[in-house]
Amino acid sequence: MASIKQWTTPLKGVESLKLTEAPKPAPGKGEVLVEIHAVSLNYRDIEVPCSDMCGVITQVGDGVSAWKVGDRVLSTFLPDHQTGQVTEKELSRGIGLPLDGVLAEYRVFPEHALVKAPSYMSDEQAATLPIAVVTAWMSINGMRPMGQNGGHGEYILLQGTGGVAIAGLQIGKASGAKVIITSSSDSKLAQAKELGADYTINYRTHPNWEEEVMRLTNNHGADIILEVGGAQTLKKSFDSIAFGGLINCIGYVSGKMDAPDDRTNVNLLALRRNVTLKGIINGPKDRFEEAVKFYEKHQIQPVVNKVFSFEEANEAFRFLESGNHFGKVVVRVNITTYLTPVPPSKVNPRDTLQIYHTQQFLPSTEYRPDFQQMSHKPADHTRRKPPSLFPAKEEPTSPFYTMLQSAPPDYLLQREEPHEYPSSRSSPTYRTRGQQEDYGVILYGVAQKM
Numbered sequence: 001m002a003s004i005k006q007w008t009t010p011l012k013g014v015e016s017l018k019l020t021e022a023p024k025p026a027p028g029k030g031e032v033l034v035e036i037h038a039v040s041l042n043y044r045d046i047e048v049p050c051s052d053m054c055g056v057i058t059q060v061g062d063g064v065s066a067w068k069v070g071d072r073v074l075s076t077f078l079p080d081h082q083t084g085q086v087t088e089k090e091l092s093r094g095i096g097l098p099l100d101g102v103l104a105e106y107r108v109f110p111e112h113a114l115v116k117a118p119s120y121m122s123d124e125q126a127a128t129l130p131i132a133v134v135t136a137w138m139s140i141n142g143m144r145p146m147g148q149n150g151g152h153g154e155y156i157l158l159q160g161t162g163g164v165a166i167a168g169l170q171i172g173k174a175s176g177a178k179v180i181i182t183s184s185s186d187s188k189l190a191q192a193k194e195l196g197a198d199y200t201i202n203y204r205t206h207p208n209w210e211e212e213v214m215r216l217t218n219n220h221g222a223d224i225i226l227e228v229g230g231a232q233t234l235k236k237s238f239d240s241i242a243f244g245g246l247i248n249c250i251g252y253v254s255g256k257m258d259a260p261d262d263r264t265n266v267n268l269l270a271l272r273r274n275v276t277l278k279g280i281i282n283g284p285k286d287r288f289e290e291a292v293k294f295y296e297k298h299q300i301q302p303v304v305n306k307v308f309s310f311e312e313a314n315e316a317f318r319f320l321e322s323g324n325h326f327g328k329v330v331v332r333v334n335i336t337t338y339l340t341p342v343p344p345s346k347v348n349p350r351d352t353l354q355i356y357h358t359q360q361f362l363p364s365t366e367y368r369p370d371f372q373q374m375s376h377k378p379a380d381h382t383r384r385k386p387p388s389l390f391p392a393k394e395e396p397t398s399p400f401y402t403m404l405q406s407a408p409p410d411y412l413l414q415r416e417e418p419h420e421y422p423s424s425r426s427s428p429t430y431r432t433r434g435q436q437e438d439y440g441v442i443l444y445g446v447a448q449k450m
């Protein structure tokens with residue numbers, strides 16, 4: 001029987017994570033098998049195995065109508081939370097806990113538990129959406145009717161530069177908000193500025209950052225606050241919120257217990273400025289899909305700070321724990337599925353094409369795949385050698401490349417400068433729009449008529 005690799009944990013910290021083998025699962029009625037390509041980490045994953053993944057469906061069970069083999073999909077944190085208010089029942093069935101996590105090569109999902117991945121994003125970027133983006137999205141838009149996005153002209157305050165805050169920054173800027181962000185690090189604040197933050201505050205050098213927020217907003221305060229700090233930040237959020245503002249209680253990275261000397265009751269703090277204090281638990285699938293549409297419209301590129309290989313997943317957790325990250329930390333899972341390329345001669349540039357974001361570790365960063373020589377065999381799901389390669393310095397001249405150049409804009413291959421990854425290659429690379437190419441891995445995707 002085929003086996004797969006997966007990380008398991010007895011929930012006793014990073015040290016107890018184990019890379020194990022298990023039989024390859026098969027989808028039952030109404031389920032699909034997903035080959036997992038990338039997994040993003042969240043703060044909670046330090047205690048609970050991962051829930052956020054982007055992968056490709058390789059097998060569908062009986063009765064599945066929503067998906068077909070080859071569809072690129074994202075997990076949802078609470079698979080049964082499809083719409084509206086979350087309930088105890090849905091909460092008790094979270095991916096990672098108590099259901100199996102996604103830090104594995106394959107996993108079976110019920111068909112209703114998945115969302116279509118945006119085609120312009122890399123697997124790594126798309127894997128950051130289920131928790132961080134949906135949580136930030138709900139904080140800004142969850143109190144509003146579907147389709148009526150908020151934030152425009154408002155002040156949004158973000159605490160720190162972790163996954164949720166950076167997603168909030170990107171959504172806030174695309175919504176036309178004025179964004180204020182705090183961090184313990186000036187260099188992270190400089191990165192936030194580059195992403196469009198209007199105001200930055202170092203909460204270490206400005207421990208009374210709430211006063212700074214009031215000053216920067218001409219005493220108006222922040223209309224929406226993404227409160228991820230908890231014990232050491234909530235009182236300050238109440239002191240920097242605008243009249244009628246919304247404080248979203250998301251997390252407690254600075255602790256769960258109030259300091260003993262500050263006994264002011266939350267009742268008083270909330271009524272003082274007519275504040276709405278709202279607890280956030282991720283969001284339902286329909287709001288996730290709404291967020292994806294917004295990302296597609298604004299072509300937002302989620303920030304992947306560092307990518308670890310599957311075998312180094314425990315290092316990824318340590319990196320997250322160190323707090324040195326900006327945005328998201330991602331684990332790339334080994335990929336073994338390749339899909340059918342269309343022979344260039346058979347592709348009309350006016351056809352609608354779908355580029356599969358299939359990737360392959362290459363033996364050397366000096367080489368690129370030669371699309372011209374790609375196999376045209378029907379899809380199979382076995383490990384195959386990379387196609388023939390040619391030196392990186394040569395411009396790709398194959399008909400396949402030329403065809404892609406004249407393909408519809410969403411599917412153009414673009415020339416990109418190397419990304420700022422730790423072991424990033426030094427030569428320019430090619431990618432489909434939004435498709436990142438990172439260290440040691442190259443786009444090996446192919447086009448298929450839809």
Ligand SMILES: NC(=O)c1ccc[n+]([C@@H]2O[C@H](COP(=O)([O-])OP(=O)(O)OC[C@H]3O[C@@H](n4cnc5c(N)ncnc54)[C@H](OP(=O)(O)O)[C@@H]3O)[C@@H](O)[C@H]2O)c1
Pocket residue numbers: 042043044131132135159160161162163164165182183184185188203228229232233249250251252253254280281282320323325327
């Ligand atoms: N309710 C939900 O649905 C939900 C969803 C996702 C996450 N969460 C929770 O939200 C929190 C953040 O999650 P995340 O995934 O974004 O975490 P993360 O990526 O690990 O980021 C945490 C960031 O918090 C910042 N921070 C630490 N202490 C701070 C303080 N005293 N004041 C302000 N910022 C501080 C740090 O930013 P700097 O390094 O820039 O200082 C750090 O990078 C966690 O508690 C998580 O469990 C809840």
